[in-house]
Amino acid sequence: MDAILVALDVLTTPTIIVVVIIGVTWGIFGGAMPGISPPIAMALLLPFTYTMDPASALILLTATYIAAEYGGSIPAILIRTPGTSAAAATLIEGYEMQRRGKGGEALGIALVASVIGAVFGLLLVIFLTEPLSRVALAFRPPAYFALGILGLSVIASLSEKSLLKGIIAALIGLMIATIGTDPVSGVVRFAFGYPELLSGVPFVLVMVGLFAVSELFEQLSIPVWEKISATRTKLKLPTWAIQKGLFRANMIGVGIGSFCGLMPGAGGTVSSFLAYNESKRFARDKASFGNGAPEGVAAPESANNCDASVSMIPLLSFGIPASTSAAVLLGGFLIHGLAPGPALFGRNPDLLYSLFTGMLMACIALPFIAFATLKLCVLLVNQPKPYLISFILVLVFSGSYSINNSIFDMSIVLGAGVLGFGMRYFGVPVLPTVLGLVLGYLIEANYRRSLVISRGDHAIFFTDPIAAAFLTIAAVFMVLSIVQAVRQHRKANNRGMPS
């Protein structure tokens, strides 16, 4: 009863409504800018929250968080540039839809999926924080390792035509992931004396290079501008019938997002890629993937938004931030003398109820504000290609420079762009590379941590029940995809033979 009264009070407080609108708007723009990740968008707001009351301050930060996770999908879909690294999975099918003149629909699907993910995650936070916090504790290094392997098991289906090329591409990604400080011994690997590489190659820079810059190179290498499709993009929300068809993808997204959100170290990028993989694995029409499958937009967007909401659970129940964004949020709590953790629920229930209400308001406000701002974005991409390509190049490089004011970061983007263009030229798919990059560190670090704990005994991967389950599933998938590849190969051969 208390909760309802607090919620009503919050809903009718004008300052909170203003705070929600500001947070959501800023979040969308922050997420859409290639240089500004959700935690940076939130950190930039922190100084403004000191003078606010605790509820408004936390609602402002969480509204920004939720909206920024969505905002990253806008440039991903429209210009093949992931605004946040979690949006790189949305880009795969989203940009294909845009190329086929369905960019507006892709944006609509991403928006609806984001709202579904955020609301679902929020419901989990409100009703299931206690039991779900135990799930976070159940994940030990072997389980993280197995989760990464499960993610990699999908390489075969991301490989387009040639499994061999897919594996080569994945190895490139895994190799890039080994750059930086060794997770167990602390030895610096492949940094060649550059301090910029001590903490590894930032994901988002490589993704921007592999996807956006290589795409621009590709377009520039086509001599006649008119040949590039000149379809106009119009924003379009999915109809009920389409949305119903996406239900399965949304559910895959929220399912994966909700358990990755609980685990520190997994995070939005891992969950959106896993969601993409699983939505492809369980799609009715697998052939549409790679050609602009709406499911491939819906699943990762639901996942990264659900992940964002659910990452509140370890924060509220242990005071442990499961992501960098959650760490900034933790800062927001502490400014007001509130230590999130086991005691918070007992001590400040009203604050939590108002926070939850505010988050719900942000989810409701998101589609309206997004719809208004998207018009502007759509206008931008409808410009002639030469303008657009130069604009994107400037945006991409200024964005990657702005993260650390670093020329070095710009050369990573350029290097990845050249690599991506070369891979396209030789028909090597870039997706497995991105997957290897995202999962490589998770897999390596946790493989070795597991062996530290077990003192070198590999049995730990089978005695840990979660690890054993994931590894079994991954093995089944791998065997099935090999069988399928062999069958297709035979079929193709048979057809080729003269009868």
Next chain:
Amino acid sequence: MVHSLVGGRYAHAAITAALMLGSSTVAYADAGIDYPHDLVTLVTHSSAGGGGDVFLRDMIGPLSEIMGVEFVVENVVGGSGGAAIAYMAEAPADGSVIYASNPTYIFTSFLSDLDPNYTDLDPIVNVFYDPQVIFARADAPYETLEDAVSAAQEEDMVWAAGAAGALGRMAMEQLKQETGVDAAILTGEGGGETILSVLNGTADIAVGEVLELRSQLEAEEVKLLAVLTQERLAENPDLPTARELGIDVVVEKYRGLAGPAGLPDDVIAAWESAIQQLLEHPEYREMYTAASLEPAYLSNEEFRPFIDDFAASTEDFMISVGIIQE
């Protein structure tokens, strides 16, 4: 950043940021000491809201009262401190540009072949320590660090230590060497992950910072076994130091100031006097107490050998565990 997904360092920075930026002071000029510049640039390698950034931004209010100088903070981020060291080495050595120094730039100097490196900067004074503590789950069968060490002599234990190339690892490796036990040292992404590994039983004991542990301590989920400072903490006088327990491990995560090599003596003297006054400033004291920072003023004469010792023990640690070659 790939390796800071959980944001161990970042998380801590955000917490410190939150606690310390909390109050603001009105600056008024009170020309107590004649400083040779009216405007001083304070440089940090942390981004806005990070540990070093907050350290500087918090002090500039009270400090301009004390020194009669205006301050601006400049964030020279990138390259784990490498960019800031390069910037400082180029800056004029006249007291107009001062650097917030902490162990990061020494670690980075050893981890990558920096040129210039930490030897191109001169230490000025130290201001704080972030105390490192050893903790265990509240229901662990040991009450002191001694108990835990003797348990480790009997059975295989896992000790969690934050990131692989950082100060917490150094503390745990020293503890292992000092006690001669064969514990497995588990490294992770940073604070949050270390705490989870203790809570779920993956690790038996771990090293961390009081601030990160606050909510777990309040809920009595974890307990502190020892602190790795020279002397007991003012805020927690019941907690013994490792040294008192006969385990000679002292790890001091310091926060101080440095400048380009060759600073004039009057500039150093001005900072010595100003920082001593700063630590007594009532409003400032309130801020740093809330952030669990231990005031640890070291004069220039004390701070120089301190940095040399710190760098030497860092190098020893990195060589002994194979992070770098001799």
